[in-house]
Amino acid sequence: MHAMADKFEVAGALREIGALLELEEENPFKIRAYENGARAVEAVAGDLSALAAAGRLTELPGIGEALAKKIGELLERGSTDLLDRLRARHPPGLLDLLRVPDLGPKKIAALHAALGIASVEELEAACAAGRVRTVKGFGEKTEARLLEGLRRLRARAAEARVLLADALETSDALLAHLRASPAALEVQLAGSARRGRETVGDLDLVAASREPASLSARLLAFPLVKDVIARGDTKTSVRLASGLQVDLRVVPPEDFATLLHHLTGSRAHHVKLRGIARELGFTLSEWGLHRLPAPAARPAAAGPAIALAADAPEPEPGAPGPLGPKIPIASEAALYRALGLAYVPPELREDTGELEAARAGALPEDLVTLEDVRGVVHCHTTWSDGRASVLEMARAADALGLEYLTVTDHSGSAHYAGGLDADRLRRQRDEIASVQEQVKVRLLHGTEADVLEDGALDWPDAILEQLDVVIASVHSRLKMDEAQMTARLVRAMSWPFFKIWGHGTGRLLEERPPYPVRVEEVLDALARSRGAVEVNGDPRRLDLAPRHVRAARDRGIPVVLSVDAHSARALRYLRFAVLTARRGWVRRGDVLNTRPVDDFRRAVRPFG
């Protein structure tokens, strides 16, 4: 098809192969190998083709000879013989069917065999006509469920993800609601929201209780609950009016730590961690850490094993199989300790090297925290497109106990955002000086300078040298190709003064993809020059993304946690910047605005 795929297209093709193999009901471990390969390819920092050209693809975890060959082919011509063959064997509509909730490869095969259904449209028609219920293994309820799944898929609701900030507002309300129950001994947020992912697919909650049914009922009584998706002894799933799904698991208090760990994820982290447990002779699930039974103690074995089985206590719920003794686990830290590992914070549990690091004792122990941050960077005011005045922003910062605040309004070319010209910039400096006399927080004066089309910044050096801080951001002319945008940013980051790369890739989550740019090349330029990367805490941005933040700190580039505030309320975005930085393995010492104001000022001052 097309030549020269990038790593995301390669990952997409590997996932498509995986999905098509699923339809063929191939060995699940082989299918997983394709998913692992896709993740490994995406995690590559920098140029995948370079790695392929050097014949080093098999150094990636989960890539062997077979996948390396296919990746090479994908890079060259955008497809592989296997993918071509698979595509030729299956109608394209079958792949779409995999996206229908509650429909997997087995049911698709059954429907295809019985009714010739090979597309979403055909399934919809068959459900509407009541033909699906006639297929063996299907009934009225399944048909109705599929219709509902089709409706949600059509409405684009089935795969929608919600911004972390919005999800946390809902989860705060839910947690308060559940904690008010006398049956609740403990209730906590888990899942991707606890890991600080920028968007979440649902809300996952965990609770400890002696009366799980009572807590489940309490969830159903939450005013925003619209539908009950499933209700069992330990797990209840509901859909809220907003469309957001909420999963609640409830266990007795002695299993709370392992449940919290389980529901926090991620899936890939668990697969690897449980593999490690197994190597050590344990088995791990939400029901706890157990010793594996000795291999000799099988039903076919001699007398003592049978006697042991007869004496075994009642199996607890969720643990029907033969298990060895249970190791009490009182906390997540105790769980990792029991497996000989350093504690892995939730934000790092993505199987991106954290378990290898935990084994080697190489995990960062001083990941940045909200309490470490002394000042906020990147604030807009009514001088450009902010809604609060300098005084209002400063008072809000005082209320939060912040040590300093950096006013960085837009530069002149940002007409759409009321960018400042040199004269207004001077007058703004005077106003900041006068506001400073009324507040405790130290006010610093900077700019968010547009990176122009040619990579120049929007201010002459003579202006920049009067400022405390310069954020350099791309706001316009976004429709360049990757080579042009990379060249533009490399030039911008190479100027011989200190600058902060603002919202590096311009993404707007669930709205606008990042503009095409080779981030690693820009980071290389920044590492050779003077500057820092911003982790923009605006919940719609969270930019740079964690893997790029990690690539920055691997190059020794310092980090600034920013709020990009256009209102006083937005100063609270700092927590999202912190979460995103932690997901990028950022330590306290990597972050310039954990320093006292004078240190910070010296570190970021453009000249000198």
Place this chain on the structure above:
DNA sequence: GCCGTTTTCGGCCCGACTGTTTTCAGTCG
């Protein structure tokens, strides 16, 4: 398909809930 300070073959994480099942497969988390 990947992988290996116990292995180059034989493992690969583990469980909840639903529906239609007469004993559990399928899907999802």
